[in-house]
Amino acid sequence: MTFHSFLVKYGEIGVKGKNRKLFEDALVKQIRRSLKSAEGEFEVYKEQGRIYVDCLTDYDYDEVVEHLQRVFGIVGFCPVMKSEAETPEQIAEDTIRFISQTYDTQDFTFKVETRRARKDFPVPSMEVNAYVGGRLLEAFPQLRVDVHHPQQMIYIEIRDQVYIYSKIIPGPGGMPVGSNGKAMLLLSGGIDSPVAGYMICKRGVKLDAVYFHAPPYTSEQAKEKVVDLARMVAKYSGPIDLHIVNFTDIQLYIYEKCPHDELTIIMRRYMMRIAEHFANEARAHALVTGESLGQVASQTIQSLVVTNEVCSLPVFRPLIGFDKQEIVDVAQRIGTFETSILPYEDCCTIFVAKHPVTKPNRNVIRKSELNLSEKINELVAEAIRTTEHIWAD
Amino acid sequence: MECYLDNSATTRVLPQVCELAAKVMTEDYGNPSSRHRKGLEASRYLKTAREQIAATLKVSEKEIFFTSGGTESANWALIGGALANRRAGKHIITTAVEHAAVLMPLQFLKEEGWEITFLPVDESGHISVQDLKQAVREDTTLVSVMMVNNELGTIEPVEEIGTWLKKEYPGVLFHVDAIQAYGKYRILPKRMGIDLLSVSGHKLHAPKGTGFLYIREKTKIRPYIYGGGQQQGMRSGTDNVPGAAALGLAAKEAYAHLDETAAHLQELKQQMVSGLQALPGVVVLSPLDETGAPHIVTAAFSQVRSEVLLHALEERNIYVSSGSACTSNKKLPVSGVIREIHLDKALEDSVLRFSFSRFTTQEEISYALKALQEILPFLRKYTRH
Numbered sequence: 001m002t003f004h005s006f007l008v009k010y011g012e013i014g015v016k017g018k019n020r021k022l023f024e025d026a027l028v029k030q031i032r033r034s035l036k037s038a039e040g041e042f043e044v045y046k047e048q049g050r051i052y053v054d055c056l057t058d059y060d061y062d063e064v065v066e067h068l069q070r071v072f073g074i075v076g077f078c079p080v081m082k083s084e085a086e087t088p089e090q091i092a093e094d095t096i097r098f099i100s101q102t103y104d105t106q107d108f109t110f111k112v113e114t115r116r117a118r119k120d121f122p123v124p125s126m127e128v129n130a131y132v133g134g135r136l137l138e139a140f141p142q143l144r145v146d147v148h149h150p151q152q153m154i155y156i157e158i159r160d161q162v163y164i165y166s167k168i169i170p171g172p173g174g175m176p177v178g179s180n181g182k183a184m185l186l187l188s189g190g191i192d193s194p195v196a197g198y199m200i201c202k203r204g205v206k207l208d209a210v211y212f213h214a215p216p217y218t219s220e221q222a223k224e225k226v227v228d229l230a231r232m233v234a235k236y237s238g239p240i241d242l243h244i245v246n247f248t249d250i251q252l253y254i255y256e257k258c259p260h261d262e263l264t265i266i267m268r269r270y271m272m273r274i275a276e277h278f279a280n281e282a283r284a285h286a287l288v289t290g291e292s293l294g295q296v297a298s299q300t301i302q303s304l305v306v307t308n309e310v311c312s313l314p315v316f317r318p319l320i321g322f323d324k325q326e327i328v329d330v331a332q333r334i335g336t337f338e339t340s341i342l343p344y345e346d347c348c349t350i351f352v353a354k355h356p357v358t359k360p361n362r363n364v365i366r367k368s369e370l371n372l373s374e375k376i377n378e379l380v381a382e383a384i385r386t387t388e389h390i391w392a393d
Numbered sequence: 394m395e396c397y398l399d400n401s402a403t404t405r406v407l408p409q410v411c412e413l414a415a416k417v418m419t420e421d422y423g424n425p426s427s428r429h430r431k432g433l434e435a436s437r438y439l440k441t442a443r444e445q446i447a448a449t450l451k452v453s454e455k456e457i458f459f460t461s462g463g464t465e466s467a468n469w470a471l472i473g474g475a476l477a478n479r480r481a482g483k484h485i486i487t488t489a490v491e492h493a494a495v496l497m498p499l500q501f502l503k504e505e506g507w508e509i510t511f512l513p514v515d516e517s518g519h520i521s522v523q524d525l526k527q528a529v530r531e532d533t534t535l536v537s538v539m540m541v542n543n544e545l546g547t548i549e550p551v552e553e554i555g556t557w558l559k560k561e562y563p564g565v566l567f568h569v570d571a572i573q574a575y576g577k578y579r580i581l582p583k584r585m586g587i588d589l590l591s592v593s594g595h596k597l598h599a600p601k602g603t604g605f606l607y608i609r610e611k612t613k614i615r616p617y618i619y620g621g622g623q624q625q626g627m628r629s630g631t632d633n634v635p636g637a638a639a640l641g642l643a644a645k646e647a648y649a650h651l652d653e654t655a656a657h658l659q660e661l662k663q664q665m666v667s668g669l670q671a672l673p674g675v676v677v678l679s680p681l682d683e684t685g686a687p688h689i690v691t692a693a694f695s696q697v698r699s700e701v702l703l704h705a706l707e708e709r710n711i712y713v714s715s716g717s718a719c720t721s722n723k724k725l726p727v728s729g730v731i732r733e734i735h736l737d738k739a740l741e742d743s744v745l746r747f748s749f750s751r752f753t754t755q756e757e758i759s760y761a762l763k764a765l766q767e768i769l770p771f772l773r774k775y776t777r778h
Contacts, residue, residue, distance in 0.1 A: 216702075216704030216705035216707065216708055217704070219700070255775055
């Protein structure tokens with residue numbers, strides 16, 4: 001294997017002052033986690049303000065790249081060749097080998113930049129630059145030097161060993177999961193909520209999730225599908241504690257006691273209340289939903305006001321300004337789309353009225369909810385008590 | 394109580410069938426193509442299985458070809474039969490209510506230039522032999538009709554069709570999809586004028602991945618899988634010895650108990666149908682007379698979505714099939730026969746199928762009927778407005 005190591009570049013977290021160490025540690029932890037499922041053994045460590053991934057055994061290059069591309073906080077990473085070179089001649093030979101293996105065609109402009117961290121190395125960096133550059137030009141006739149705007153930088157770092165790297169593979173950006181608290185995602189089987197979860201965990205937030213199951217109106221397959229979606233989001237976010245709430249009795253009770261066109265909005269309010277309960281229990285700082293303004297009756301601005309007022313935690317709605325197609329694009333990119341569109345009924349649609357209220361008035365809704373006062377607390381407590389947990393990893 | 398009323402989807406493997414397959418897999422695991430003793434031992438299982446199956450149909454063992462199941466058998470019969478007879482003509486006749494295992498290979502043939510005639514059915518799913526007689530042309534080379542409809546249990550008049558074809562159009566191949574019929578009915582291909590007969594193992598207490606195609610001797614048909622020349626060069630691939638042995642034994646068992654099975658299933662059907670008819674808002678769609686198979690009872694439940702009823706029954710460990718799949722957002726196409734019998738639109742999404750095996754008990758039927766009696770009023774109370 002040519003590359004023994006990867007140098008990880010992280011942008012945003014580098015500028016966070018005193019919190020920097022916290023962020024770096026979170027990133028190291030997330031990289032370790034993501035590589036656990038990759039073949040081979042890896043050592044991830046911080047050194048002089050950088051994070052390195054050393055490959056201790058044989059490994060699958062494409063697999064490692066794919067895993068690192070899912071770790072939030074990584075802006076980019078470079079495959080690194082480690083060389084035992086002791087002289088500029090040996091460094092040049094290894095660099096030639098490195099270039100021929102890194103790039104399919106060698107017809108770009110370049111610049112060599114050497115850093116001599118080991119000051120007992122006898123040749124100064126400028127001379128190494130010039131010598132290696134010259135040898136590269138001899139070895140690859142199509143290469144040209146451009147010290148101002150090179151197409152490719154070639155870095156040589158002389159430390160206890162010599163590190164040679166050049167190509168930067170883009171990472172997903174964002175911030176390492178765990179560096180920014182925790183949130184509770186309301187996960188349905190649809191396209192939007194997994195995307196919302198992805199976007200929030202991209203900002204460093206750890207996720208748990210809650211799903212409302214309504215047997216026999218929703219099937220075991222629908223539940224399986226949500227578990228699958230949680231696993232897909234977990235590839236980015238790390239393990240998710242998925243709460244599966246049996247919501248049937250609450251839904252039927254609302255159906256019995258409240259005006260039919262208010263069913264969905266009142267149902268949403270109870271979902272928020274239950275989600276908030278679990279958020280507090282899990283010490284999460286916020287709720288996350290996949291709502292997008294005006295997409296359906298329960299997502300009009302008036303509806304959001306009415307569902308929002310039942311909880312005191314902030315509710316993050318990262319898709320609020322997205323069009324459906326924009327959401328679909330992200331879902332396709334992160335791989336949840338195909339699963340999301342499997343045609344199983346979800347609990348929001350089973351009793352939906354033909355013409356649900358689109359501009360609910362909070363006083364009217366509160367008044368309707370009074371009809372529930374006899375049994376609703378008991379039903380909510382029962383739903384919470386019987387909630388099933390699935391560890392989505 | 395577990396109440397499995399979905400035997401037309403699949404059946405439980407018989408314990409003795411399972412034991413036999415396990416013995417073949419762990420002890421007599423040779424490759425029948427091998428020249429040593431182990432190979433010979435294995436090939437004996439194949440021979441026995443062929444003989445067992447041939448005996449149930451009163452045909453020669455050389456006419457039995459093992460496949461991976463009903464779908465492969467039907468694909469082979471139709472595509473292999475059509476290709477081998479393409480010079481004689483490219484017209485095929487079938488019914489509008491066939492299973493996808495027949496419809497999809499015909500769709501393939503249609504794209505390859507064949508012309509397909511689909512015969513319509515009446516409100517109980519029967520085709521008319523008269524329609525078929527009128528549809529046959531000079532260039533017709535293949536007729537394919539299912540014996541028992543998988544959704545309604547309707548029995549099609551295959552014997553009448555087969556004998557007429559043999560008399561009037563002896564060159565036309567007649568394929569029968571007997572996937573729901575084999576093991577429930579005496580099927581005699583020679584007497585019924587059947588050239589090709591598709592059977593699936595897992596519908597009669599053999600494992601999934603087993604099945605056979607009966608091919609009448611001298612039938613013009615192409616091989617389906619090319620390779621090492623197994624099964625007279627018609628269907629290559631290392632023989633599935635445990636599967637074949639299991640299928641042979643299951644077939645033998647099914648036909649050893651045929652008469653008592655028929656009587657038992659008929660009783661169960663009676664019980665189910667009268668129980669259903671006593672419930673308000675239930676319409677039994679399966680034919681009630683002898684033109685309906687005794688192991689399938691399909692009914693529509695007004696104001697109830699079949700998917701929801703299915704899951705509500707599932708909560709009580711009762712397993713059934715829904716007639717068509719549909720979600721609130723997207724209407725999926727209604728299943729073939731439900732569309733073809735022109736059921737009231739309001740009932741299209743309310744169809745359930747109950748299907749029995751010879752191991753189904755009257756207690757199970759009573760349990761299911763009692764559950765329906767409780768569930769239906771509850772579900773009807775909460776409906777979409």
